[in-house]
Amino acid sequence: MFFFLSLNYRNLLILFFVICPIFSEGAEIIVNINNNKSESGFIHLALYNDKKKFLEDDGKYIGLKKKTNLVVQSGINVKNLTEGNYAIAIYHDENGNEKFDRLFSLPLESYGFSNNAEVFLGPPSFEESSFFLRQKDILEIEIELK
Secondary structure, eight states, rough: OHHHHHHHHHHHHHHHHHHHHHHOOOOOOOEESOOOOOSSSEEEEEEEEEETTTOOOOGGGGGEEHEEEEHHHHOOHHHHOOSEEEEEEEEEOOOOOOSSSSSTEEHHHHSEGGOOOOOSSSHHHHHHHOOOOTTTTTTEEEEEOO
């Protein structure tokens, strides 16, 4: 009898560890880019969740890069996010030098923001670029490179 009870207990534990990840999965963002001039280099993506640290190097919630040709084919997926407000900034590092190239503060490489927020005498604010992501949402975002 004890063996039978322990077997059920063990099965319950296994079931718990198999089912819990299903219920705890977070939201997902799929980012697609438009107006891409070439498929060389990399696309750098920065995801922010704090308006006070928006566009600061140490303010990124998630930062990643992916080969441009792969982004054109399948976009960029960011998974297991918690519910909240987020903003995205991306740029196309066409020459692969790991920097956002500028000349006298003017961008030499393509860039974009979530909500396709406009740039006028400086970058957009977090509020202009942000969107709300609900738990378990799968949100597809199109960003126009400028």
